[in-house]
Amino acid sequence: MTDIYDTLIIGAGPGGLSTAVYAGRAGLKTLLLEKGHAGGRINDTAEIHNYPGVPAESGEGLMQRFKQHVENFPSVEFLRATVSDIRRSGDLFEVVTRRRGSVLSHSLVLASGTRPRGSGIPAEHEFAGRGVAYCATCDGEFYRDKAIHVLGAGDQAIEEADWLTRYARKVTVIVIHEEGHLDCNRLAAEKAMRNPRIEFIWNSTLHDIQGGERVERLELQNVLTGELATIPTDGIFMFIGMVPQADFIPDWIKRDSHGYLITNVRCETSCPGVYAVGDLRNTPLRQVVTAAADGAIAATGVEHYLQEKADIATLLSADSGAMTVLFWDPYSSAQQAQLPAIEQALQAQSQVRRIDVTRHDLLFRQLELSATPALARYQNGTLLECKTIPLNTQA
Numbered sequence: 001m002t003d004i005y006d007t008l009i010i011g012a013g014p015g016g017l018s019t020a021v022y023a024g025r026a027g028l029k030t031l032l033l034e035k036g037h038a039g040g041r042i043n044d045t046a047e048i049h050n051y052p053g054v055p056a057e058s059g060e061g062l063m064q065r066f067k068q069h070v071e072n073f074p075s076v077e078f079l080r081a082t083v084s085d086i087r088r089s090g091d092l093f094e095v096v097t098r099r100r101g102s103v104l105s106h107s108l109v110l111a112s113g114t115r116p117r118g119s120g121i122p123a124e125h126e127f128a129g130r131g132v133a134y135c136a137t138c139d140g141e142f143y144r145d146k147a148i149h150v151l152g153a154g155d156q157a158i159e160e161a162d163w164l165t166r167y168a169r170k171v172t173v174i175v176i177h178e179e180g181h182l183d184c185n186r187l188a189a190e191k192a193m194r195n196p197r198i199e200f201i202w203n204s205t206l207h208d209i210q211g212g213e214r215v216e217r218l219e220l221q222n223v224l225t226g227e228l229a230t231i232p233t234d235g236i237f238m239f240i241g242m243v244p245q246a247d248f249i250p251d252w253i254k255r256d257s258h259g260y261l262i263t264n265v266r267c268e269t270s271c272p273g274v275y276a277v278g279d280l281r282n283t284p285l286r287q288v289v290t291a292a293a294d295g296a297i298a299a300t301g302v303e304h305y306l307q308e309k310a311d312i313a314t315l316l317s318a319d320s321g322a323m324t325v326l327f328w329d330p331y332s333s334a335q336q337a338q339l340p341a342i343e344q345a346l347q348a349q350s351q352v353r354r355i356d357v358t359r360h361d362l363l364f365r366q367l368e369l370s371a372t373p374a375l376a377r378y379q380n381g382t383l384l385e386c387k388t389i390p391l392n393t394q395a
Contacts, residue, residue: 004104005031007302008095010083011111013040014288015278017066018295019109019302024073026303031103032070033095035082039063040113042288044135046163051288062288079103083112083248091309093273106309107302110249110261110269110276111295114242114286119151123209124238131215131235136160139237140167146234149174149218151206157239158184158192164237165197172199172233174206176223209236244280256282266301267294272365273305308362315353316381322350327357327364327374334391335373342373342389350377 007023009016012034023030037043045059054062070076081097086108088094095103116134118124124132133139140163147170150161157173164171173192175182179202182189192198201220207228208219219230244259254262254270260283261269261276268275275298278291316323324346328335339354346352357364357372367376367386376386 003029003031004092004106005029006105006306007031007107007109007299008033008093008103008105009109009111010095011040011113011278011280012038012067012078013111013113013278013291014042014063014066015113015280015291015295015298016040016109016111017063017070018292019111019275019277019299020070020076020295021066021073022296022299023302024070024076026299027075028299028302028306030073030076031105032076032078033081033083033097033103034078035080038067038078041115044137046137048288059288066292085248086250086253088252107273107305108275109295109298109302110246110253110274110280111278111291112245112248112280114279115245116238117241117243119206119238119240121206121209127209127211127215130213131211131233132209133235133237134239136163136237140164143168143235145169147172147232148235148237149233150237150239152239152241153177153181153183154239154241155184155188158182158188160237160239161198162188162192162195165195168197168234170197170199172201174201174204174218174220176203176205178203206236242279242286246280258282265297266304267298268301268305272362273302273309275301305362308360311360312363316378318381320351320378320381323378324350324352325363325376325378326352326354327369327372327376328354329358329372330356331358332372338391339373346375 006028007030009019009032012032020030020032039060042059043063048057048059048062081100083095084098085096092104093108144167146168148168150157150171150173153175161171161173203222203224204220205223207221209215210217215235217230218233218236219228221228246259252271253274256262261281263269263276263281267277277294277298279286326343328339343352371388373389375389377384
């Protein structure tokens, strides 16, 4: 592919689709990459009741509405592909896919979401699809009239356990906490406690999974006594948390201790021009509505970034002559008082352009400056020096 996109979105879940709506509305040349079906993991959710304006809808149905909205914008393209790497190519970003070649873009929005966390038990992978499952709506019907187990105590685990009772004759939830303590919301906990088909095993964790062609037994460990017990089962659903799908994301994009991408209020990562939305970023709440809000914020951030990038290119063109960029914070009374004198002294040597870092900070960050006032001297777009200016003195 030889096209250069304004922005490239990796992942077509609610965050990625929302970004595409806002990018399309802004007329940005946009490519939306998705390795599977648009919608992501939320497609597996049977019922959504907390998306504003949509009292009840399936996850797949809601995502279809999102996708149809995106398709209204001719500047947005879809491509089904798996991303293997991200590289910097000059002032562009190169996204490498496994079978569809490389794509260049001025900016990136990472929206690859999360995947289920594994237990670390080797047999989990051995029995995946043969009694070990991760999605109630995908696999629940295969356990009709069976006695199955659920590992976990959070919202997903308890809500999915309740859903599984539509099929299974009994669902036993394995909980690491003491009796009565669940990590889910109160309404889900109360509903599960009232469900006659749900039972709980408290103070326990999964130690091993055993069987022949399929899962037949679970070995549980009591976290208080260390005692092991083997119990029969027809299958186990694992809901012990999620991990970010970030294997393809390079180390020069910073993450927190759990692997989630660190972003600012604009959903921008540590690399200018790269944004993260939805479950992939470090956020206190992971819901469709928060992912959609992230998409709106990120797309607006992309617009601002692209405009700043174009303004800098014009300001520091190859024929711009001697130019001094003066960075300042208008909320500092000391800078308000002293900047005119500093600017006047600089004008004797070159053109001077003030930049308010509270509104336009791209060049300031690219120069790795950390305090204002500061200056950067250029000659025909070539940087000569940059430094912080001590107040009470002239530059």
